[in-house]
Amino acid sequence: MPNSLLYFAATLIWGSTWLAITFQYGAVPASASVAYRFLLAGMLMLGWCALRGERLRLSLAELRWSAFQGVLMFGLSYMLVYEAEHHIASGLMAVLNSSMVLLNVLGMRLAFGRALDTKSLLGAGLGILGIALVFWPELSEVRGASSWLGVACGLGAALLASIGNLVAQRNRNLAVPLLPGIGYGMLVGGTTALLLTVLSGQPLVFDWRPQYLASLLYLAVFGSVVAFACYLTLMGRIGAARSGYIAVAVPIVALLLSGWFEGFVWRSWTFAGIACAVVGNMIMLLDVAGWLRKIGLARLAARLA
Template sequence: MTSQTADTRPPFVWIALPIVYVVWGSTYLGIHFVVQTMPPMTSAGIRFVIAAVLLAVVLVIKSGPGVLRVPWRRLGTTALVGVLLLTGGNGMVGVAEQHMSSGLAALLVASVPLWLVVFRWGTGDRPPVSTVAGVLVGFGGLALLTLTRGGGSGSPLGVGIILAAALSWSIGSFLSARMPMPANPFTASVYEMAAGGIALLALGFGRGEDLRLSEVSRTSWIALAYLIVFGSLVAFTSYVWLLGNAPISLVGTYAYVNPAVAVLLGVAFAGEHATWMILLGGLVIILGVGLVVSTERRPRTAVTAPTGTPPPPRGRRRSPRGSRSTPEPPPRRTGVR
């Protein structure tokens, strides 16, 4: 028997998996504290630019400057994916969390794997009936949370922004598996974070965001540092390592554990209220995503690391050279959350 079993997996699996569960789930709470005294787009731009520089330095020290060399065409597509994932996706989460609870935001973002199945269907890739059933269940929960705004835990504006963010993240995840990208996932992440961060800074300054350092609280600084180091670097590297050392069905469970972690942390540390509507709608979404993930990943026995920054999982996986793709079920991270 050649497949991995629980007793033959590297011990680090049981360290890396909780890191991905907790850290990525906690990024919504981190964003909540950052945007209390820092403008959302500017702070997110600072986060990703710094994370890109730190990751680039680590890669150069480990592998030499050649590791960052990427053909112009792939550099352009990587930048596009970075803007969709991190500017339109992650950056908008910060804007939305000014108008809603972090737990509700996480639950609505959990719909990303469902959107990826819809996009697959639109390109002629017909998923199995059980996957379609999971999508219908998940969208039922999404509709419940959207129409009720989580029982009053968010404004219509916040709900609209977070849904647009989830859609942007889904498009970026979908395209990243179908466009020429750097072969090294860490190199791709450097350029995705750099492009997304620069675009966020440009949008922040363009919309008149004013970062007054004297008014930024200590809590916001700590939360921003946490997002840079743990959300964008530690959890991401743990995720990529897991993809090469653990069954994909096990790794994919983060897609429906993260929202639960986000809700619990929001209640425990941000004084948020887990209304019955949030609990019910969130449970329905998580059940739908769980059905999609378990159904789609069941037959697979090997994986390669996706590129980008911790996002919800891809609709397809790139080959080692990044120029072609083979079918893969949805749900990355959030690459970087």
């Protein structure tokens, strides 16, 4: 599958999960919903791997690193996302999550010695600025202890997810089987959320309403199995820094869906923010330097190369 299709599949699916997650709120604790989602997703992923005849017996080291990835990426980070949205608006959570783009760039530098090139920094900066402009009304309403707790949870979720991306990059570099590694990681992440739900004294209840069941199935199959398989495959090809830009594109898709289903009001800074995000997207993912050389701007191209 070409990189562009992997990118757009993950972006479109995750953009729709913001809407699907709203059907998860209710009687079931947020951490329990995370547990149900990733336990189901892990079983489905490993079942798919078995049907494809992939190697399911991983070495102890491979299992350990897949579990570490799962705790960070599928367990703790998602629990913090759900907790953050109890205190702040989902738009602000989108802004905080977009910081993962810059965290990935810095993380690749610290963990793998990847150079901090102008292209990545400029693209990441424009992306974060664009998302901030889109959700500026929600940003301006952050006040009070509850809101700042939500901000802390949102930033913590982005940081843990970024570290999880670096672990995933390490696993790809050492040829840990991709899909089985994801499957085991999801089981460990789901188990982590389940244990923390029990230890915190929250009830392990389940919601049998059709809305909850349908959203859980969608989040497990598409939002977890399909989207993470696309994203981590893309990351193995182009690196965590560039693939992480999906964190900027996803809120834009969510915004379009919100406008369609929830009557989101578009303002001037909404369009300005989307423009910044699109330009940043082009800088991160396209050969802008080659295009600039073709039109005679070789010096500027050299800075972005």
